[in-house]
Structure formats: structure tokens, C-alpha cells
Amino acid sequence: MLKEAYPYYLANEAVFANQDLKVIDKYNGEVATSVAKAGADVIDKAIQAAEDAQPAMTAMPAYERQAVLEHCVKRFQERFDEIALALCLEAGKPIKDAEGEVTRLIDTFKIAAEESVRIEGEVLNLEITPRAKGYQGMTKKVPIGPCSFISPFNFPLNLAAHKVAPAIAAGCTFVLKPASRTPIGALIIGEILAETTLPKGAFSILPCSRDGADLFTVDERLKLLSFTGSPEIGWELKAKAGKKPVILELGGNAACVVDEGADLDDAITRIIFGAYYQSGQSCISVQRIIVHESLYDEFKERFVAEVKALKSGDPKNRDTFIGPMIAESEAVRLKTWVDEAVAAGASLLAGGERDGAMLQATVLENAPANSAINEEEAFGPVTVLSKFSDFDEALTSVNNSKFGLQAGIFTRDIYKIQKAWDVLDVGGVVIGDVPSWRVDNMPYGGVKDSGLGREGIKYAIEDMTETRLLVIRNPNG
Incomplete structure (x- = not known):
């Protein structure tokens, strides 16, 4: 104590x-x-x-x-x-x-x-x-x-x-x-x-x-x-x-790309962790999830189901995954951003409700590009799903942010890995894992507003x- x-x-x-x-x-x-x-x-x-x-x-x-x-x-x-x-x-x-x-x-x-x-x-x-x-x-x-x-x-x-x-x-x-x-x-x-x-x-x-x-x-x-x-x-x-x-x-507004041919079991497990650990209150928390169209429907169905199954509650309990945000005012702010995105046309796939400083693990789909939840740093348990058909288009989407801390790419294509490393305007590119991954001897930091x-x-x-x-x-x- x-x-x-x-x-x-x-x-x-x-x-x-x-x-x-x-x-x-x-x-x-x-x-x-x-x-x-x-x-x-x-x-x-x-x-x-x-x-x-x-x-x-x-x-x-x-x-x-x-x-x-x-x-x-x-x-x-x-x-x-x-x-x-x-x-x-x-x-x-x-x-x-x-x-x-x-x-x-x-x-x-x-x-x-x-x-x-x-x-x-x-x-x-x-x-x-x-x-x-x-x-x-x-x-x-x-x-x-x-x-x-x-x-x-x-x-x-x-x-x-x-x-x-x-x-x-x-x-x-x-x-x-x-x-x-x-x-x-x-x-x-x-x-x-x-x-x-x-x-x-x-x-x-x-x-x-x-x-x-x-x-x-x-x-x-x-x-x-x-x-x-x-x-x-x-x-x-x-x-x-x-x-x-x-x-x-x-701050950050970290994106994670799931390319065609990726192992969905592995990608979903890692993105659940990267997006919602410590209630998303990390500057490299996964906020934007960009999934290839060939995998999108299956990814969405399975991802949303797993998000809904996350246990919220007292952080002292060992089975709790989602605890409170740092203050009720922060939960109110993020709930407002979610509601504004839904009013502007986004689909609410999971969560979205608040009780004091507790905000449910939330998934949105197709939030407008100019919405706060897309443009700003959420710093809470909210992700936004979207799909892509062309890998270069996905990289452009990742770069379409004033932030540039880290990005995650799930792909098995060495040429796409090299392209991502060359093109992404971020401090670090993580392949086969989430941008939320960090070990303490690596160089860590960002560009642009990060x-x-x-x-x-x-x-x-x-x-x-x-x-x-x-x-x-x-x-x-």
C-alpha cells in the first residue's frame, strides 16, 4: 500500500x-x-x-x-x-x-x-x-x-x-x-x-x-x-x-497496416494488446488500423468480438485489462470525440459508453478524415478501422497525420518492408508487430509534431x- x-x-x-x-x-x-x-x-x-x-x-x-x-x-x-x-x-x-x-x-x-x-x-x-x-x-x-x-x-x-x-x-x-x-x-x-x-x-x-x-x-x-x-x-x-x-x-496517432497474406491470428492478438493495454494511454498506442480489403471483413468480425470480450474494472484485479483513464475529464473528452465521429458518419462497432473515468474499449469504422479521432491523439481505448486495396495507398494513409512516432506493418513481403522503411515519415517502423512495441535500448522518438x-x-x-x-x-x- x-x-x-x-x-x-x-x-x-x-x-x-x-x-x-x-x-x-x-x-x-x-x-x-x-x-x-x-x-x-x-x-x-x-x-x-x-x-x-x-x-x-x-x-x-x-x-x-x-x-x-x-x-x-x-x-x-x-x-x-x-x-x-x-x-x-x-x-x-x-x-x-x-x-x-x-x-x-x-x-x-x-x-x-x-x-x-x-x-x-x-x-x-x-x-x-x-x-x-x-x-x-x-x-x-x-x-x-x-x-x-x-x-x-x-x-x-x-x-x-x-x-x-x-x-x-x-x-x-x-x-x-x-x-x-x-x-x-x-x-x-x-x-x-x-x-x-x-x-x-x-x-x-x-x-x-x-x-x-x-x-x-x-x-x-x-x-x-x-x-x-x-x-x-x-x-x-x-x-x-x-x-x-x-x-x-x-504525442502520436499511431497506425498499423495489416497487409494481404498476414497471419490474422497473430495480427489480431498483437493489435488488441497494442491498442488497449493500459487503456490506450500510450503515445504509441494503436489508434488507426488499416487492413487489406481481402482480409478486412474477417479481421473486423474477429477483432470486434475480441474487443468486446476485454474485461474492464478494478486495476488491482489480475484479470482486468481495461482500467480507468487518468481522469474523468479525459474520459469525457474522448467520449465526445467518439460521439462526434459517429454523428459525422462513422460506425460504432464496439464500446462507446463511459462511467466516470472508465471508458469502454471502443472500435469505430470509417471515421471521417477530418474528425478529431482521426487527426488528433486519442490517448485512450479507441481504435478506428479502415480498408485499403493498394499498399502504397496504405503508406500514404499512415503518413496522412501531423504526428510521426512509430508505425506497425504486418507483411511478409521484403520489398514492402523496405518501401515502408523508406517512405514512412516516422521515427520507427516495426514489422510484424504493433507500433506500441518498445525495448529500452533502442532509439525512440518521432518527427513532425511527435x-x-x-x-x-x-x-x-x-x-x-x-x-x-x-x-x-x-x-x-
Whole structure:
């Protein structure tokens, strides 16, 4: 169960300053616990502490940073059930999904521990012209400096881990603002980091209100901003961030193509998972399903039947597949989009009803191209079916979106695989599976309104380090 109250972490230390932030059990709507909330003065102190600690963090040997990350892995494993239940309560995530996220949290810190001792430079041959005779070049990677992280509600553990773990591996101090709706996972990470030998001030984890968090973006002492969340907020923060580099992991409207000859048993099983796991609240959740006309009728019949059979209810029950959305207001928004699409001519094949924050697993067919459910990010348990006759037409449909995060293609044709990889304007193409698939060492990120940059530990470390050149002249050379 959750503790009665949680602190924030300022300069590595727990501070029970107040109990101003109430965390709601997303299934029953009751207050589950209270969290200390930081104001602008505390955020300022945290940034100063991170700046002051950066020289010691930079000097920390790689093996010591690796030991910190390995300690976290061990403690996450020891507290696995506790962390999973906390996630289930604060996020409304079905317990099996919560356990899966704790597993990914552990994987992410394991990968970071491995990468922490692989941050290497190179020797350059500068003698490319007679004037460079006797010159040699070398590069090394150095930490970019104090980093600012803002993480979202839908993966409170793992998306925070994808910022925190590479920062430690790279030798960067940081301040983290977790989502106010789901701060507990990040605070448990903070509790475990506080057990380690990180220099004092190396990290702060500060739940706070959005209007009090401007320093996370505008403060020039912070040398990088990494934000995961909505496109509207992300692009706004980038415009305000000043000189610092900005990494944005934003929304999606992921499409999945089922081509002729695909294994329907496999495709339906995977798309059910990819569309409805954790109630569709993932930026790579399957939203648009585009099926070849030769398979369409059978796919539709079987898919709809399986969607209707998904069990909704209390996320603590192990047989629950569909839990609550993060807030009733989000369920109301998505129900409105469904109703608007139906009024504009879409067919409702399954679901569509709402009870509080619970929205039924929903399937629409032929929603108008300009409907919100087609154009925007649903971020909930709704899919839209359509058919195609020509593969190039299907690829055009996938690209007909302002988003470009990942796409899934079920095909056995190697030439179509190559064509999809060449043509699709997305950050990643997944063949034989859903766009919702992700493993934590791969480069992950999008184009267009889906963001800038890539996460995945190795790739995040590249953003959190800078290349420093050394040139040596041999006057006798």
C-alpha cells in the first residue's frame, strides 16, 4: 500500500515540507496519499544545488556511477511488488501492466549501468593536408551539465527512468518534475537514489504546479531540457527554453497496416494488446488500423468480438485489462470525440459508453478524415478501422497525420518492408508487430509534431554529453 505521505527530494534529501499535493486512486476517486509540493523558491535552490554539484559529478569515476545504477537495480528488484502496486493505484494501470513497467524500469537502469562505462572518444587523423603534418587529434565526451527533466503521467516510472538513468551514466546532475497526477514512482526512485554515493545536490525530484515550474524551462543554469508530454506544452516549452538544447517526446496517432497474406491470428492478438493495454494511454498506442480489403471483413468480425470480450474494472484485479483513464475529464473528452465521429458518419462497432473515468474499449469504422479521432491523439481505448486495396495507398494513409512516432506493418513481403522503411515519415517502423512495441535500448522518438531527438539510453547519453577536442602538435613532426 501507499505511505500516508511522501516528501519531495531537494539536493538528495527527503523534505516533508507539506502535504499539499493530493494523489487520487484513479479507480475509486479517493485520496490515496499526500505529497510535498515544491514552490519556486525550492526549485531555485535545487537548480543551484545541481550547478554546485556538477564538478563533483563530472569527477565521479565511471565505475562509481555504474555502482549507483546497479544499486538502484537491486533495490527496484527488492521492492518490485510495492512499486507495482503504487503504480497501479496512482495511475489506474492494470496490475499486470504495472508489473511490466517495473520490469522495464529495472531494464532501463541495467542498460544505463552497462553504458556508463562505454562513453568513449576517438583518435582523429588530422594529417589530411601538408599543413597539418605533425598534428594529432583526440576527442572525449564530457557531461553537458545540470539537466532539467519533465516526465508524464502515463509511464511514471519508466519515462522518468529514461531521463534519470542516462543522466547518472553521463555524469550530469538533474532536477526532475514528475507529473502531478502520478508523482509516487519518481519519488520512490528518489528514495533509492538517496541511499547512494551521488554527490550532494546531484539530484532533486520536485512535484510542483505547472504555473510554478517555469524555472525548469527558462533557467540558464540548466544546460538541457528533456520533456515528455503533450505537443502543445512541449513546443511552448521549447520556445521558452532559450539557448539550451531541448529533447521532446510528444504525442502520436499511431497506425498499423495489416497487409494481404498476414497471419490474422497473430495480427489480431498483437493489435488488441497494442491498442488497449493500459487503456490506450500510450503515445504509441494503436489508434488507426488499416487492413487489406481481402482480409478486412474477417479481421473486423474477429477483432470486434475480441474487443468486446476485454474485461474492464478494478486495476488491482489480475484479470482486468481495461482500467480507468487518468481522469474523468479525459474520459469525457474522448467520449465526445467518439460521439462526434459517429454523428459525422462513422460506425460504432464496439464500446462507446463511459462511467466516470472508465471508458469502454471502443472500435469505430470509417471515421471521417477530418474528425478529431482521426487527426488528433486519442490517448485512450479507441481504435478506428479502415480498408485499403493498394499498399502504397496504405503508406500514404499512415503518413496522412501531423504526428510521426512509430508505425506497425504486418507483411511478409521484403520489398514492402523496405518501401515502408523508406517512405514512412516516422521515427520507427516495426514489422510484424504493433507500433506500441518498445525495448529500452533502442532509439525512440518521432518527427513532425511527435517531437525532437531520441531516447533510449545510448542515444540519450549522446544528448547529455558534449564532444571536447584535443589537438597536439609535434613541432618535430
